[in-house]
Amino acid sequence: AQTVTQSQPEMSVQEAETVTLSCTYDTSESDYYLFWYKQPPSRQMILVIRQEAYKQQNATENRFSVNFQKAAKSFSLKISDSQLGDAAMYFCAYRSADFGNEKLTFGTGTRLTIIP
C-alpha cells in the first residue's frame, strides 16, 4: 500500500518570502500522479498543482512549483512571494495511474502561517 508522509506539521514564512513544504511517499509503482491541495479555513479543498510521474519536468503554476525527485520519492512544494491568502493547510496526495485503483492517499498535512 502507498503511504504519503508530510514531516512538517506546521511552517511559517514572512510575507513575500519563499517557503518549501516537504512530502515523501512510498510506492512500488512506476506510474502515478502526485498532487498538492490547499485547504483554507473555509475547508474547501483546492488543487494547487499536479505532477505526472512519467514527466521529468517539474510542474509550475504561477508562484507555486514542485521539486519532484522520483528516485528519492520526494515531492516538495515551493511557494514564492508568499501572500497572506496562502495561509492554509496543505496536503500532499498520491494516486496510482492504474484506473481501476481509484484512491487518493493523503499525507497528514502542513499548516502554513504567513507572517505580515
Added chain:
Amino acid sequence: NAGVTQTPKFQVLKTGQSMTLQCAQDMNHEYMSWYRQDPGMGLRLIHYSVGAGITDQGEVPNGYNVSRSTTEDFPLRLLSAAPSQTSVYFCASSYTSGTYLYGYTFGSGTRLTVV
C-alpha cells in the same frame, strides 16, 4: 457550472440514527468518491465509484453504504450513526481523457457530529 455540491453542510445526529449525505456533480465526471477528514489525519477514502452502477470500498468503509444510479449523484448513507463517525465528509469527482487523469474537484464538505 456548480461543480460538486454537497448537502447538508452541517448535521448533528444521535447515536443509532441514520441519514444520507448528498453529493451531486454537473461536470459529467465518471469518478466519484467519498472521504472523511479527522483531526491530525489526512483524508481517507470511504467508498468510490468509477461509473454509474459501479461502486467499491475504500480504506474505511464500515458503517457506510453507497450507490450510484446516475452519473451525477453519489449519496453516502450512514446506517446507524456512531460517535466514531463524527468527522468532516468530502465528496470528490474526477475524469480521464484517454489515459490522462485530471485533478479532483471536491465539494465544500459536511461536518457531521454524532452525539
